[in-house]
Amino acid sequence: MEGDKAWRILRAMVLLLVTASHPHSARAFESDELVLEQEDDLGAIGGGIDPLSPPRSRKRYPDNHAADSDSKIQFPLEHAFGDSDFSPAGTFSARLKTWSHGPQTLTKLRFSRNALTEVDKEKFQKLLQEDDFYRIRLPSNVLSPPGRDYIVSSIKARCLPRDGLDEHFVIHMDGVNILAVNYGSPGACPYPRQLKLPAKWSFNSHTVLKNSEQAPRTPVFTEEVSIGENGEVEVVKPPERSFWAKYWMYAIPLGLIVMNAVTQAMNMPPEEQAGGQSASQPQQGASTAQRGPTAVRRR
């Protein structure tokens, strides 16, 4: 058993070195195959440039498979102020990797935002005053925009201003499809929202691409009825408890009775004392016992 374990650890370590990427992979219990599967991919948060993720991990191919072709694509970001129509606000550009086994993924996402025009600034100020929504939208398919429908997201405009206008995109992808975008300020937006105008009228954008994580595998125990080294089934007995641990409940009353008897024997000569004590003690007991049921019945 020990040898098996050591071997497993060794294997896991080797695999870890091979894939060499993940903080997550060294969990307490995970089978060796899991390391390969767990190519979950959080793009780093950065000023636009994203070293991006391995392919969608649905397919079990390691990272170093040759990509068939790369091509550059662009897709637009559009925004709207309150109820106004959407207008172009910026462009995402990324490299589209086509893998030999079929799926296409985006890597190296870059984002460039258009500068806000005067009209936009005015509109934004109005939003800030009215505590209204600033809305953005993306196509749901990056190859054939807008795909089935636009992905819309909104934020209360008052959440964005810091020094400039800080925004944070988390784009949830599945191949070339965008499922959803988490859009908002990079930090907290406490309620009630205060009116605050930005010092700089320029956007400070952070973008993250996110693919689906793999669920941890159900643990499978094959060694449930494992056999000891000598081929004998190891039977673990419950630890033997000491005499006191077993019989304290009998010993204590016994001790009390003995003590009682001893004191009574000692107090034999002055008998008034003993009589008086035995009369007063039970009365106390009775009064507490009588209090018991009333408290109980109240529930």
Add this chain to the structure above:
Amino acid sequence: MAIRTFVLLVLFLSSMNLSFSLYEDQVGLMDWHQKYIGKVKHAVFHTQKAGRKRVVVSTEHNVIASLDLRHGDIYWRHVLGADDAIDGIDITLGKYVITLSSGGSILRAWNLPDGQLVWESVLKGSKPSKTMLIVPTSFRVDKENLILAFAEGCLHAVSSVDGEIIWRKDFAAESLDVQQVIQAPGEETIHVLGYLESFQFHAYQINSRKGDEIKHVTVDFPGGFSGDTLLVSGDVLVALDATRSILLTIFFQDGEINFRKTQISSLVDDSHGVVEILPSKLADMFALKTNKFLVLARVTDGGKVELVEKIKEAAALSDAISLSESQQAFALVRHENEKLHFVVKPVHDWNMDLLKEAIKIDNHRGRVHKVFINNYIRTDRSHGFRALIVMEDHSLSLIQQGEMVWCREDGLASVIDVTTSELPVEKDGVSVSKVEQNLFEWLKGHILKLKGTLMLASPEDVAAIQKMRLKSSEKSKMTRDHNGFRKLLIVLTGAGKVFALHTGDGRIVWSLLLQSLRKSEKCDYPTGLRIYPWQVPHHHALDENPSVLVVGRCGPSDDAPGLLSFIDAYTGQELNYLVPVHSVVQVIPLPFTDSTEQRLHLLVDANQRAHLYPRSPEALSIFRPEISNIYWYSVEADNGIIRGHVSKGSCSYNEEDEYCFDPKDLWSVVLPAESEKIVAMGTRKINEVVHTQAKVIADQDVMYKYISRNLLFLATTAPKGSGEIGSATPEESWLVVYLIDTITGRILHRMTHQGSQAPVRAVFSENWVVYHYFNLRAHRYEMSVVEIYDQSRADNKDVLKLVVGKHNLTSPVSSYSRPEVIAKSQSYFFTHSVKAITVTSTAKGITSKQLLIGTIGDQVLALDKRYLDPRRTINPTQAEKEEGIIPLTDSLPIIPQSYVTHALKVEGLRGIVTVPAKLESTTLVFTYGVDLFFTRLAPSRTYDSLTEDFSYALLLLTIAALIVAIFVTWIWSERKELQEKWR
């Protein structure tokens, strides 16, 4: 090592068992179980020369049951599967019940006295068709009795003794649409009649011994046929032509086919609308239904059709039964002015009545839907009749000698939705309960109990004690109790009837057939959808009654007009109804109430417009300031799009309606159609209480649960994986789960399970979601848990910071802040497939939780949430063990003692509802399907109250004995003292 953990686990489990199990004498103390069968489709009486008079019925809930004719009790019952609908039922050889089910593909024989399955035959055909079951009526067992079953285009002759298929003849190859299969009693030939492409009439004669074709005749009829045919007598058939304006009488005597046409307008002058032939078999007569009348007509010997009677009111006809060789009779039941008019007439003489009775019936049963009659010989040798009547509310009743002998509320087999209501507060002087025990009885009861405790009780006493415990009047009182165990369960049934059941003993407190849920001109096909608490008075609990809201719609589609009905929860009166209103797809109870404690509700229609209820200026004035903080979402499940909305302002389509608000789209999530299809959703219960956000973990560390009311759990599978298990390979099926914030549309967590597929059942509570699905790789069902924790509050661990006040625990949470969450997840194998899953809920949320799982065996299993903890590891540290973390196993244990339904089954289980009691340790569980089951659960045992069988008398006796002992010892000591002094 593994063994050690295993042994530890076994030890642990054996200690766990104690907390779940129930002693035999505790059954029925706090639980009740009611058996139902559903709306009856067919009934066959079995009364001849039988000691026990019974009726065998089949129902729309695929139940076959044998009922006691005297009391309406169930002798035996079988619930066939959901897709095993019963097509025909009959009794053969006087001892077997024959059923034809599953579209005619399964023929079964059940033993009549005890319901054992005798034999089962699978009938294979080629294409779906009408199904018919013909069972010979002769009782001579010596002759080979053949059952004829026509199904899937094939005629099968099956031996009634052992179910062997003797012969079969395929009519599907000739693409014949068979309408009737006839075997006259005592004859060898079978007639098979049908149409070919609905204008050629075919008649076959078949030898019943071997299945050979004797004769085959065809006749063309250019007018065409439409719909069903009806056999009027041994050789006459009636049918309608394609235009449904001409009635065809078809004679097929001696291998010849003759037609005769009769204009329907000559029978009924002003017939409009669609004419139908009713399927009632009335010898020599038939019934037509037009939109105004029920028309009874007779076919005379010459083949002429003559009108017998036109009946204006809604009425139901039974089949004809034969009283003697020459006499046949049928029943006609009409419902008029709270009275049921039950008339039995001989077939040949309309003007004579064999029986005429009027039975008083309460108004909450609606119209008569079906009648089945049976005759018996009275003590004076005349004919008596009894009838089984199926009413609009699906109830089944037996009438005999002018009164209702029994009535079964079988509408309760089709519960759609459940809500609860508190009972009235006990008022001084006006005690609602009728049975108040006096002091003497109370004392007597306790003395009996004491005897039981001291093991002095005789067997009779034990029986008396058990009876007393079961019939404790305490639990069935009509007032609120301190523990909150007594409540009203208000259930909405498929028949549109609302029942209030008492949680104490399950009796019906009131019932109401909703007028608004009945078919009317405004509303064609009304169906009930949901039931909600509408008004829950707390401050005015003494003088105001709570009320409930029933939401329904007039048609099958989402955008059909809606209907709303408001019902008083104490009296069962319909207070108000609105029919029809805008469509209703979602009902959102708002966290505001007006001055009369009516909760404000937003009803969202198919166009995502929100409508505010109640429609009062006060409600509007409460709602307006909050309008910007009210968000809702819509799911287009077929499309795979989820959208979030906020209100924009008053509706543009109707400026005058100030209670209507237009939506504004805030966010959308678009799932790729080619790879994901929504299969399950789950949200937290709206009234769930969470005791604490913090969770102290092993190393004295704190984790903060991410608790948001606005989380949506969503499960999608590959389109291939949404079908039946086995229809997809592991490579082409996957399951993706999402946790979505419904205010901003942010995806907080997204995870893929490879090689897994639907069906998915999920339950969401506090910060965790548990879901059940099938793992194709492991060929097993799995359950997974996802827990999410809030990292933004994680630095609130510093005590100093807490003291100084530098923490963000009291700051309001905003969905617009970027969520910093981590999700933990773990999967386990689970043996059963699951019909329903829910979680216990308690008043304050302190008590640990149990998952309640409706298993495939129609039982409810309680599984401790601790088994579904993502933090379980193989070797938990000592600190983790103290925290209560169970060592990791690959599958979830099923402990037989933890079935909350103990020995009972809730047949056809559909849903489980949990309601918190006022006592923190206890939760009330109501399970519904064809049966109903109610019980009380204490997931961590009743730590906050004494058990019900606590012996107060023993306590009093002990106290009394102590007092006596004090006096005795006092007197003794006094005496001794005196003696000492004298010495």
